C-alpha cells in the first residue's frame with residue numbers, strides 16, 4: 632500500500648475518539664497511490680452506541696463525488712482498533728464483502744487497513760474478490776513524498 636506522506640500524517644495525527652472505533656475513506660490516484668483521506672468522526676458507531684466501525688456511506692458518496700473531479704477514485708476504508716486487536720472482526724469482514732460486491736469492475740482491489748491505537752501500529756490489509764470469494768492479504772506500507 633503506497634500512501635502519500637501528507638495523507639499518512641493526517642491519519643496518524645488525528646485526535647481520535649478513543650472510546651470507540653473511528654475510520655475514514657481512502658482515495659487513490661490512477662497509479663494506485665493513496666492520495667486522499669476523509670476521516671469520519673463521529674461515526675455511526677457512536678450514534679448506535681456500539682463499538683464497531685460502520686462506514687458512513689452517505690457522507691462517503693459526497694466525498695467520492697468531490698474526489699471524482701480530481702481524478703481520485705475509491706481506494707478503501709481504514710478504521711481504528713484498540714487493545715491490540717490486530718485482526719479484522721466479523722463485522723469488518725461483513726461490510727468489506729458488501730463493498731467489494733458493489734464496486735465498479737475497473738477496481739480490482741481495495742485497502743481496509745487497521746490503525747491500532749494508542750500505539751499507532753498500522754496494518755495495511757488488502758481485499759479483493761477471487762471467484763466471488765473475499766480474499767484478504769496483509770500488504771506492505773510504503774509512505775512516499
Ligand SMILES: [Zn+2]
Nearest residue numbers: 684719720723
Ligand atoms: Zn474493526
